[in-house]
Amino acid sequence: MGMKAGKTTAEKLAVRNGITFYRINSDKFKTARADLFFVDDLVKERASANALIPMIIKRGCAKYPGVKELESKLEELYGADIDGSVVKKGELQFIGFHMSHISDRYTNGERLFDECCDLLMCMLENPMKEDGGFKKSLFTQERDNLVDYIRSRVNDKMRYSLTRCLEEMCEGEPFAIPGDGTEEGALLLSPQNTLEIYEQMVSSYPAYAYISGQVDDKSIQRFIDGFLARDRGNVKKINTECVSKDVKQIKRLDEKMDVSQGKLCMGFRTHVSPVSEDYFPMVVYNGILGGDTHSKLFRNVREKASLAYYAQSVLEKYKGLMIIMSGIESANRTKAEEIILKQVEAMEQGDFSEEDIEAAKKSLETGMKSMQDSQSGIVDFFMSQHLTESGEDIDSMIEKLNSVTIDDVVRVAQKVQLDTIYFLKPDDRRQEVTI
């Protein structure tokens, strides 16, 4: 392919049957990979079904009807991987499926791409069905697994507090719907109505396919030609707009739980969409405030005040949110909040140095360059680009990033609004019971 090292591109191969096919040009990896994404609006009616579908698909297909048969086959294919999952980005759900396997150079003469693609397609097109729905026993197992999974989000206290903060903050907006749907939503599903949504997914959700690694043209053509042999003449429109909401009043919520460490989550509205010219200034802003070990939050909350092991800020790119998170002693809560808000204020006032902005830019540039060393990272990057139709390549993005000035950062800093303060509070009655 002769691409310059470090230059990664996605070449549009075809638009066929309502699916856009891309080939990622990068041949340094030891694996080949095919990714397929279906995209849907995040809505209550379909969120849980969209989350359940990949779990059912993964259970096998007409040719390999059980976990044992399917997994044995994958082992034969040098530990090939076929997986499906759902991811929430902004107010969209991405239902993703992928297969990956070691490149033919490393097998004993076997050529794996065609076989792995056929297996993925078999699973996608011929899931196990009966009585006009998904196979009932399998459906029930996976629906129960989904409910267990939704309930288990409480197990990881850091993730739980983040989810709760976002839920409270975006109450009444689609964004409040969890990426895996809700328990109530899951319990309303039946083998039949889930199959119906699956049919909608394969025939009308916008779809994108990516091929990466060392795959010959013939196999790629075969993949495109054999893809989803059904009519996709009517691909629906999805809403990629970033919904912004003005904050009227700051919301405060404390939730008690039997935990040792309190988790503070502060949710902000950035009012910056991923396609706006303020987007790169926003990314730099976040880097200076809480993105890395040079950031204000890390230095002031952790290193200076010794209040926390972690103190960081993260952006939700599509929805225009920023969340500051820190794990602290309950008694230090007011102090931590004060220090954090002081850093946010300092950003508004331009109280940061040229060195700070340079460090943030360099660290972001490193991230963009490193992303190109991960096959899944590259796919994820281009998927986002294609969805927002930004059409920008990595080099021009790095250029934009590096042209951000202190004034730009101050400008976006002044747009940032605190919305919700959530605190997962250790319950004093906590006792450890150990036998």
Next chain:
Amino acid sequence: MKPETSTLTRNLSGRENSNSRFRTITSERLNETVYEYEHETGLKVFYVRKTGYNKKTAMFGTNYGSIDNVFKVPGQDNEIEVPDGIAHFLEHKLFEQEDGNMLDKFSRLGSSPNAFTSFNQTVYYFSCTDLFEENFRMLLDYVQNPWLTDENVEKEKGIIGQEIQMYKDNADWRVFFNLLDCLYVDHPVKLEIAGSLESISKINKELLYDCYNTFYTPSNMVVTAVADLEPETIFSITDNMIKFKDRGKVEKKYPDEPEKLNKEFKEQKLHVSMPLFNMGIKDNVRAEGFELLKRRAALSIVLYHAMGRSSDLYERLYSERLINDSFRCEVSLNTGYGYLVWGGQSPDPEKTASIISGTLREVASKGISPQTFSRIRKSQEGLFIRSLNSVEIIAREMLDSYFIGTGLFDEVKVFEELDTDYVNKVAKEVLNNPSALSVVNPL
């Protein structure tokens, strides 16, 4: 809990070249070359060049972790015993230098610095895309130059205290350490890596220097790097930057661990949605070097055969809803200790555990068929090849293999030497050992 995946079969043609001041070993099969260099102090450096990669990484590690708490300080006659969590504490403190915090300095260059402490290693590393040379010099420099004061040691207790509190709320971590407490009577592998609020309160500057002076010595350490740069760059920077002198062989001591379990069962209640269990058995046979790799690989194959996703047991437990997608199994084998562990969420850990125990006894007596053996081996081979996509994993594998006395490609070679007989022999030795169960129940 990620299974050990360093396994590969056949066709490894090792080529060696020692014309220059470094040695190279090439694996045609894997399409990779390891460059090896020995500094005059005895410090070894291993390098892999990844053409076309932007990301570059280097690690500087010492063969010293949470289990090394009884040892002789160089120049002293008696052994000392140090508080739990001190290796990890020292790891945090090395980032602090007289002229500022290293975390800050690295990130000003746009790179990501970090470090970890495990049972038997403390490793400092960074990853970057630009300015590798500056980053690499900084790494080699600060690890050789601790700067500890009474004040900065006290300050760190607040930060580490919060790290300890965080782990207390982490159910996966708790269920795992409770299992180790069941498996081990005396061995320090059962101790929390970060220690406790109580144990870290006893840590002071003097004790930290004792640990540093004992374990941070060239012959007990290793440097690994992966980048798309001339090998000479790596070795000449090492030459220029390594200033410390070797303080001799480390003398450390571990208790004799009895074969029996400490206890069969341990339960803790935490705020979780459904019970979580870890179950495990000890491997009481100790091995070193290539033998250790071989034993580890054999046990991985046995464990996958018994309870991997393609096993009858997995299918049964999954369809009876006794386990779900969170189920994992792993082999952890080192020179000083070894265990097999598996677990996940289950509505009925006791019932699940009893079914698993039955299957393990069956697997031990029936053994593995040649077909299953070769299928699982093939899949493990694929997993290893796959892992070589990552610069971090390659750097880490080189470091791990050096400390157990092998090399990166030995992780491959070991599978050429495995056969069903060996695997079945090891299965018999280990799977009949008594198992322990740790459960975290909802409050």
